Amino acid sequence: MKPLITIVFFVIFSSVKAQHTHLAMDSLSFPDIPGYSTLITDLHQHSVFSDGSVWPDIRVMEALREGVDVISLTEHLEYQPHAADIPHPDRNRSYDLALAEAKDHDLMIIHGSEITRNAPIGHSNAVFITDANELLAEEATTSFSNAKKQGAFVFWNHPAWYWQQPQGNPVLSDFQKARITAGELHGIEVINTTDYSEEALALALENDLTIMGTSDIHGLISWDYEDQGKHRPVTLVFAEARTPEALKSALFEGRTVAVYNELFVGKAEYLIPLLQASISIISSQYIENTQILRVELHNASSSDLLLENAMEYNFYSSSPVFTIPAGGTYTLQIKTLEEMDSVTLKLRALGAYTAPRIHPEISWEITPE
Ligand SMILES: [Zn+2]
Ligand SMILES: [Zn+2]
Numbered sequence: 001m002k003p004l005i006t007i008v009f010f011v012i013f014s015s016v017k018a019q020h021t022h023l024a025m026d027s028l029s030f031p032d033i034p035g036y037s038t039l040i041t042d043l044h045q046h047s048v049f050s051d052g053s054v055w056p057d058i059r060v061m062e063a064l065r066e067g068v069d070v071i072s073l074t075e076h077l078e079y080q081p082h083a084a085d086i087p088h089p090d091r092n093r094s095y096d097l098a099l100a101e102a103k104d105h106d107l108m109i110i111h112g113s114e115i116t117r118n119a120p121i122g123h124s125n126a127v128f129i130t131d132a133n134e135l136l137a138e139e140a141t142t143s144f145s146n147a148k149k150q151g152a153f154v155f156w157n158h159p160a161w162y163w164q165q166p167q168g169n170p171v172l173s174d175f176q177k178a179r180i181t182a183g184e185l186h187g188i189e190v191i192n193t194t195d196y197s198e199e200a201l202a203l204a205l206e207n208d209l210t211i212m213g214t215s216d217i218h219g220l221i222s223w224d225y226e227d228q229g230k231h232r233p234v235t236l237v238f239a240e241a242r243t244p245e246a247l248k249s250a251l252f253e254g255r256t257v258a259v260y261n262e263l264f265v266g267k268a269e270y271l272i273p274l275l276q277a278s279i280s281i282i283s284s285q286y287i288e289n290t291q292i293l294r295v296e297l298h299n300a301s302s303s304d305l306l307l308e309n310a311m312e313y314n315f316y317s318s319s320p321v322f323t324i325p326a327g328g329t330y331t332l333q334i335k336t337l338e339e340m341d342s343v344t345l346k347l348r349a350l351g352a353y354t355a356p357r358i359h360p361e362i363s364w365e366i367t368p369e
Contacts, residue, residue, distance in 0.1 A: 026326070027067025028231055029302040033273040036238035036255065039247055041070040043112060043127050043235065044157060044189070044214030048082050049094035050075035050114070052218045056097040062221040063107055066231065067302075070247060072112035073098050074125045077136045077143070079116050091132035108244055114157065115143045119164040120173030124185065125214075126152040128248050140175070144184040153251045154179075155187030155212050160197035169199050172207070180207055187212050187251065190265050191233045191258045193224075198356040201265055205355060210251055211235075211266055213258025231302065233260040238270055262304045262323075264352035272360050275349050278305065279362070282329065285369045286339055292316050293334045293343060293368055299324035306351040310361050311344070313337070321350065342367050 030038045045059050046052030056073055063071045073094045095111045102109050112127035113135055121140045126147035129135065134150070137143045147154055159170030170188075179185035187210035190200040204211050215232040217224065225232045238255040239246040250256070257266030257274055264271055278301040286293050299305050309320040316333035324330040336343055346363040354360050 026302060027065075028234065029067060029300070029327075030236055030259070030274065031277040031300050033238055033270065033277050036240060036250070037242050037246075038274070039069045039108075039237045039239050039242060039250075040067065041072075041235045041237050041247070042068050042215050042217075042232060043070070043072040043110060043155075043212070044074050044114070044125055044192070044216045045071060046075060046114075046216070046218045047073055047094050047098075048086055049073070049088060049091075051079060051081050054220065056094050057101040058220070059217075060098055060101040060105070060107060060109075062217075064105055066221065066226075068107070068232075068234065069242070070108040070110060070237075071098070072110040072125070072127045074112040074114040074127065075132075076114045076116040076123075077132065091136060095132070108247070110244065110247075115140065115147070115154075120171070121175050122159065122161075122164055122173070123157040124154055125157055126150075126154045127251075128152050128244070144179055144182075148182070148184045151248075153187065153210075153248060154185050155189060155210065156185060157189055157214075158192040158195070158216065159188055159200045159203070160195060161192070168197075170197060170203060172203055180209070186210055187254075189214055189258075191260050191263070192216050193233065194260070196260065196263060196265065198353075201353065202356050205267075208254065210254045211256050211258050213260060213265065230261050233258065235259075236266075236274065259303060262306055262351040264303070264349070266352075266354065268354040268360055271349075271352055271354055272362055275305070275352060275360065275362050276364075278303075279324065281345075281364060281366060283369065284343075284366045287333070291336055291338055293336050293340070293366075295332045295334060295345060295366060296329055297324050297332065298329045299326060302326045304351075305349065308348040308350050308359075310346040310348040310363075313343075340368065 047056045099109045113132040115124045129152045130150045134146045135143045162168045188204050189212045191213035213233040236257045237250045239250040280298045282296040284295045305324045343366045
């Protein structure tokens with residue numbers, strides 16, 4: 001939570017070009033997990049350099065306002081509806097402008113582009129590229145092989161998009177299977193804008209693809225998300241350091257969790273430590289002359305956490321399903337039937353998925369005070 005003064009400053013100076021920092025709302029925040037730094041990324045965005053409606057500097061400011069650590073402006077290489085007004089034969093222009101804007105800020109800009117084809121090839125983002133112009137090719141296979149030559153991390157975008165998949169279900173095409181085999185396709189969006197695709201999660205797990213969540217923003221983040229009281233979808237990446245190199249390695253190794261507000265999607269090995277690190281036990285003590293243990297929990301993340309009792313003991317005066325609000329606390333009253341020296345608190349995270357319809361369980365050993 002940032003002080004109100006920041007908001008006031010932003011309102012006053014937002015029309016002044018020189019002023020381009022400042023968190024203006026409750027920002028995104030997630031704890032590190034053991035061994036890794038947690039980077040908040042949104043690696044799929046558009047500007048006027050393809051079919052978006054804003055100049056690249058707005059994307060930088062939006063990320064700074066919301067507490068995003070890493071962005072990529074992934075302009076459609078082949079779809080350029082503003083080309084008559086904004087001709088730019090150099091397809092790296094959007095990246096260059098964003099990079100210049102972010103120069104004095106704690107924001108990583110990753111060079112990327114969207115390879116844009118009809119189904120069954122579909123749309124894919126190549127990030128960590130070195131030259132977008134070389135990805136513009138007649139044959140899609142050339143675009144992918146040139147991305148690989150540049151060392152890019154490539155992921156399949158909006159695989160469930162009903163314009164390309166009328167049933168709203170992603171189908172892995174022969175083209176994509178061949179790209180996976182060739183080491184040219186490494187990830188898949190399981191969350192794109194507001195759409196979570198369980199089938200995309202299944203494909204990610206079956207094909208060992210990195211789980212991604214992105215905004216694919218074309219208009220304004222504030223209009224599409226903030227005005228609805230929401231944050232944009234992001235990919236949390238668990239990197240060995242807060243550097244582009246470590247981020248890239250982590251993406252190739254699949255160390256991610258996709259998050260859209262209270263929805264978390266990721267492999268158990270990263271999702272469970274993330275939830276565990278997000279929740280801390282502030283206090284635990286028996287109510288005097290009872291066998292009811294009061295346990296106060298704190299949620300350090302910017303997402304509401306929806307949880308369910310997974311213990312043998314029942315709660316006193318509470319539904320087995322409860323929410324610890326983002327940045328807030330919740331007190332459980334556990335009927336342990338006798339006074340215990342130690343209790344295993346076990347909760348099922350109902351907003352989180354490690355596979356389609358599968359929720360992770362998290363547990364703590366509690367020693368009452
Ligand atoms: Zn697309
Ligand atoms: Zn896009």
